[in-house]
Amino acid sequence: MWGVKFEVTVEISRREGILDPEGTEIERVVPALGYTNVTGVRMGRTMRLVVDAVDEAAASDQVDEMCRRLLANPVIEDYRISLSALETA
Amino acid sequence: MTARIGVVLFPGTNCEHDIVHAVTRMGAEAEILFHDRHDLGGADAVVIPGGFAHGDYLRTGAIARFSPIMDAVRRHAAAGGPVVGICNGFQVLCEAGMLPGALQKNAGLRFVCAPVRLRVETTASVLTSAAEPGQVLRIPVNHFEGNYVCDPATLERLRADGRVVLRYLDNPNGSLDDIAGICDEGRNVVGLMPHPERASESILGSTDGVVLLRSLLDAAGAAGAVNATVPASGSASGSMPVVAGSR
Numbered sequence: 001m002w003g004v005k006f007e008v009t010v011e012i013s014r015r016e017g018i019l020d021p022e023g024t025e026i027e028r029v030v031p032a033l034g035y036t037n038v039t040g041v042r043m044g045r046t047m048r049l050v051v052d053a054v055d056e057a058a059a060s061d062q063v064d065e066m067c068r069r070l071l072a073n074p075v076i077e078d079y080r081i082s083l084s085a086l087e088t089a
Numbered sequence: 090m091t092a093r094i095g096v097v098l099f100p101g102t103n104c105e106h107d108i109v110h111a112v113t114r115m116g117a118e119a120e121i122l123f124h125d126r127h128d129l130g131g132a133d134a135v136v137i138p139g140g141f142a143h144g145d146y147l148r149t150g151a152i153a154r155f156s157p158i159m160d161a162v163r164r165h166a167a168a169g170g171p172v173v174g175i176c177n178g179f180q181v182l183c184e185a186g187m188l189p190g191a192l193q194k195n196a197g198l199r200f201v202c203a204p205v206r207l208r209v210e211t212t213a214s215v216l217t218s219a220a221e222p223g224q225v226l227r228i229p230v231n232h233f234e235g236n237y238v239c240d241p242a243t244l245e246r247l248r249a250d251g252r253v254v255l256r257y258l259d260n261p262n263g264s265l266d267d268i269a270g271i272c273d274e275g276r277n278v279v280g281l282m283p284h285p286e287r288a289s290e291s292i293l294g295s296t297d298g299v300v301l302l303r304s305l306l307d308a309a310g311a312a313g314a315v316n317a318t319v320p321a322s323g324s325a326s327g328s329m330p331v332v333a334g335s336r
Contacts (some may be wrong), residue, residue, distance in 0.1 A: 014193075018238060019263060021198045073148055073184065075191040076238055 001072040005086040006051050012072050012079045013044035036087065047071060059083055092117040092309035097162070097178075099124045099142035100152050103174065108137025108138050109186035111286040112201055114147075114300070115307050124156035134215070134309035135162055135170035137178030139231070139284060144184070149192065150180035151233050159185055171215040171276045171308040176232055179270070179280030186271055188280045190239030190245070196263025200233045204295060206258040207269050209281060211251045214272040214299050215278040215308035228283040230261060235282040237264040237271075255281055277308070 014020045022043035030038050054060035063081050072079040094112045098121050109119040117172070120130050124142075129135060141225045143152035164185060166172045174182040182188045197203060209217050209224040220226075239247070244266060247253055254268035262282070270281030285298030 019193065019196060019236065021194050021196055021263075024197050051316075070151065071147070073151070073191055075183075075189075075240070076193055 003069075004053060004055065006053060006056065006083045007086050008049050008051045008059065008063050008081060008083040009043060009064060010067060010071055010081055011076060012047070012050070012067075012077050013042055015076055015078050018076045041068055048066050051083070056085070090313050092215050092313060093131060093133045094119045094306070094307040094309060095122045095129045095135045096120065097122050097124060097135060097158055099140070099156060099181075100139055101142050101144050104139035104177075104286070107284070107286045108136050109301055110145040111298070112136075112292070112306065113118055113308060115302060118307065121179075122158060123152070124158045126158045127161060129161050129165055132165075132309075133313035134173070134305055135165055137172070137174040138161070138307075139176030139178060140280070142177055142181055143216060145177070148184065150182075150184035153181045154185035163187065164274070166246035166273070166278045169275060169277050170312050171305060173216055174278075174280040174283055175284055175286070176230075176235070179282055180234065182278065182280045183262070187278050189270055190237055190241045190265075190271070192234050192282070193236045193238055194234050195232070195236050195261075199262075201235070201261045202229070202231045203261065204229045204288070205261050205269075205283060207255045208258055210253050210256055211272075213238045213251065214276045214279050214304075216219055216256045216281070216304050217254055218270075219307060220300045221305040224300070225258065226288075226300070227295045227297050228256075228285055228288040229281045229295075229302075231287075232262070233280055235262045235264065237268040238264075238280075239265065240289070248275070252276070254279055255283070277331075290305075 025042040027041035051059045067079045094117050096108050098105045112119050180192045183191050187189035205225050207226045209220045254272050257268040257269045260267045272279045285301040288295035321336050
């Protein structure tokens with residue numbers, strides 16, 4: 001529609017200070033496999049979407065708004081957006 | 090006046106009949122309201138029951154807030170009407186922004202299905218008005234994501250305003266400040282993780298949930314009395330079908 005399609009990746013993770021029971025549990029069990037040097041395990045979600053927009057800034061702004069309104073819950077989650085152009089008109 | 094309870098049914102909700110059974114047994118009328126409706130069918134009070142609304146996809150309760158009926162629930166709450174969210178219903182109310190905070194996975198990744206002891210922290214809410222302050226209730230919980238969290242400023246405000254309605258005596262899920270239930274600023278919107286409807290007759294092992302449901306029915310009756318005096322209540326004038334009889 002706008003001419004540029006962007007492949008967007010949204011990484012959603014728990015905010016600092018919010019309990020991450022899944023990450024904690026994974027970190028607790030990996031030493032059983034012999035990996036005793038692993039810390040800082042954090043569990044999150046990744047979403048991929050394609051956004052048709054006039055430019056990268058417009059695509060990024062829109063996804064940021066979508067994150068705040070739906071994709072992430074700002075009470076407990078942070079998000080990071082990365083995008084790259086799929087094709088040009 | 091008979092209290093009329095609207096029980097919201099999203100795809101994936103599974104505790105709606107439990108609520109209908111419990112409140113009709115106590116003399117109220119109840120109607121199940123499918124989520125695609127734009128009205129509450131004249132209900133005096135709304136219960137958002139437990140289950141897995143919209144499959145709990147994305148996050149628990151995250152999609153439910155887009156269901157058409159939620160606009161009607163919001164209007165009802167804004168007008169002071171009683172709204173209670175139980176378990177998944179609590180999660181829905183938080184995601185909808187009608188209650189502050191969020192519910193995350195239980196500490197220790199433990200699914201909890203057990204009776205828990207709760208203390209009534211305030212009787213100034215539509216769910217606790219008939220209880221005694223400090224009363225201890227034994228009511229089951231049944232959830233994986235009941236670990237209440239909010240930012241420090243929100244917690245401070247909840248405590249200062251006395252909006253923590255119920256606390257766990259033996260915190261089963263890691264909830265911040267042992268919070269089991271909270272209310273909004275108007276005290277007419279309450280969310281809680283425990284299931285009062287599952288402690289509403291002796292065959293279920295406890296009747297401690299009755300005082301909470303009684304409070305809700307009282308609030309609904311009061312709301313209904315107000316509605317009845319306002320001619321412009323629209324569709325509220327129609328009689329409400331009872332979907333389950335008293336047993």
